[in-house]
Amino acid sequence: MKKLLTAMLVFVFTVMPAMADGQGKHLCILSGQSNMAGLRPEVSFIPTVQEALGKENVIVIKDAQGGQPIHRWYKKWKPVTGDAPDPKLVGDLYDRMMKKVDNAVKNKEILTVTFVWMQGESDANRFKSGVYAASMRGLIDQIAADFQRDDLNFVIGRISDYGNNRRHNSEYWMAVREAQEKVAEADPRGAWIDTDDLNDGLDKRGNEIKNKLHYSAEGYKILGKRFADKAIDLIKK
Numbered sequence: 001m002k003k004l005l006t007a008m009l010v011f012v013f014t015v016m017p018a019m020a021d022g023q024g025k026h027l028c029i030l031s032g033q034s035n036m037a038g039l040r041p042e043v044s045f046i047p048t049v050q051e052a053l054g055k056e057n058v059i060v061i062k063d064a065q066g067g068q069p070i071h072r073w074y075k076k077w078k079p080v081t082g083d084a085p086d087p088k089l090v091g092d093l094y095d096r097m098m099k100k101v102d103n104a105v106k107n108k109e110i111l112t113v114t115f116v117w118m119q120g121e122s123d124a125n126r127f128k129s130g131v132y133a134a135s136m137r138g139l140i141d142q143i144a145a146d147f148q149r150d151d152l153n154f155v156i157g158r159i160s161d162y163g164n165n166r167r168h169n170s171e172y173w174m175a176v177r178e179a180q181e182k183v184a185e186a187d188p189r190g191a192w193i194d195t196d197d198l199n200d201g202l203d204k205r206g207n208e209i210k211n212k213l214h215y216s217a218e219g220y221k222i223l224g225k226r227f228a229d230k231a232i233d234l235i236k237k
Contacts, residue, residue, distance in 0.1 A: 073091065
């Protein structure tokens with residue numbers, strides 16, 4: 001990781017002149033668990049941002065893995081109570097994501113960075129909502145620090161209403177939703193999108209679904225469009 005951070009520092013200094021005259025690429029980093037993994041950026045996210053910002057002006061990197069809690073990305077994660085996770089599984093997916101980013105931005109001038117996040121179901125199911133807001137804010141700060149930027153944009157996909165009425169974890173599920181809204185609304189460079197209407201309809205296999213954990217085929221298209229629209233708003237702001 002030290003080598004990666006060193007490379008990132010070099011990268012930051014090389015892009016500063018480009019920022020001064022408004023030139024450079026808009027970098028969008030998409031990450032999270034299964035509902036991000038199910039999103040195909042090329043279907044709606046990439047076309048939307050390319051239309052708004054120019055095809056040659058956008059770099060989109062996606063790295064997602066289903067069923068994973070936020071501590072796989074946030075390196076300073078700590079539980080409220082109980083045992084801490086295996087240190088090898090704290091921040092490891094973040095490192096994987098950043099390696100992809102580092103490879104994609106080499107020798108390129110970056111004007112803006114936007115982080116797009118679709119995750120939280122795992123933390124709700126593991127009853128870890130008590131530290132979600134702090135972890136989400138910490139992850140955003142972690143990315144901003146690695147890029148040495150105070151202008152990082154971020155868009156959070158609020159987890160759907162799937163778990164709102166489930167007896168075993170509805171309290172935790174709704175708490176994660178509230179935490180995601182709170183973090184996004186507290187930052188002028190943050191935003192969140194609604195996903196409550198995306199988990200009904202036909203799934204990718206043509207099966208009818210109703211209020212499922214994962215989204216419909218059309219739902220994933222809408223998800224990408226909503227993420228893109230919010231990202232564009234933040235970038236242009």
